Amino acid sequence: MTDDKPREIRKTDAEWRAQLDAEQYAVARQGGTERAFTGKYWDHFEPGSYHCIGCGTPLFAAGSKFDAGCGWPSYAEPINATVVERLVDRSHGMVRIEVRCNRCGSHLGHVFNDGPAPTGERFCINSASIDFKSPD
Numbered sequence: 001m002t003d004d005k006p007r008e009i010r011k012t013d014a015e016w017r018a019q020l021d022a023e024q025y026a027v028a029r030q031g032g033t034e035r036a037f038t039g040k041y042w043d044h045f046e047p048g049s050y051h052c053i054g055c056g057t058p059l060f061a062a063g064s065k066f067d068a069g070c071g072w073p074s075y076a077e078p079i080n081a082t083v084v085e086r087l088v089d090r091s092h093g094m095v096r097i098e099v100r101c102n103r104c105g106s107h108l109g110h111v112f113n114d115g116p117a118p119t120g121e122r123f124c125i126n127s128a129s130i131d132f133k134s135p136d
Contacts, residue, residue, distance in 0.1 A: 051131050
């Protein structure tokens with residue numbers, strides 16, 4: 001995964017490896033994907049918010065989470081349009097829209113146009129890329 005965009009949060013590869021466990025690193029920094037129905041948040045429905053594992057940016061409110069039946073945490077929309085960036089992903093013989101944290105560039109997952117109203121979008125996010133925070 002290359003990331004040449006100027007970021008607010010920039011770290012060396014060694015710094016990322018020291019901060020993240022092996023799965024988090026493989027997903028967030030190398031663009032990997034965890035297996036369906038294995039991540040800790042795929043069936044997690046508590047009040048709170050989901051934050052980037054790389055920099056702590058709030059990304060998704062628990063209220064936008066829904067059960068898409070796909071085995072990954074799914075959200076109808078991010079907290080706001082500026083926290084994620086969308087990139088065309090042509091890997092694996094498909095054309096998809098990759099979603100990354102706009103602040104640190106961590107790979108989060110992909111967004112699809114098969115979500116609920118009013119957005120019609122489904123942000124399919126890896127649990128390894130996010131951390132849950134309960135309301136204070």
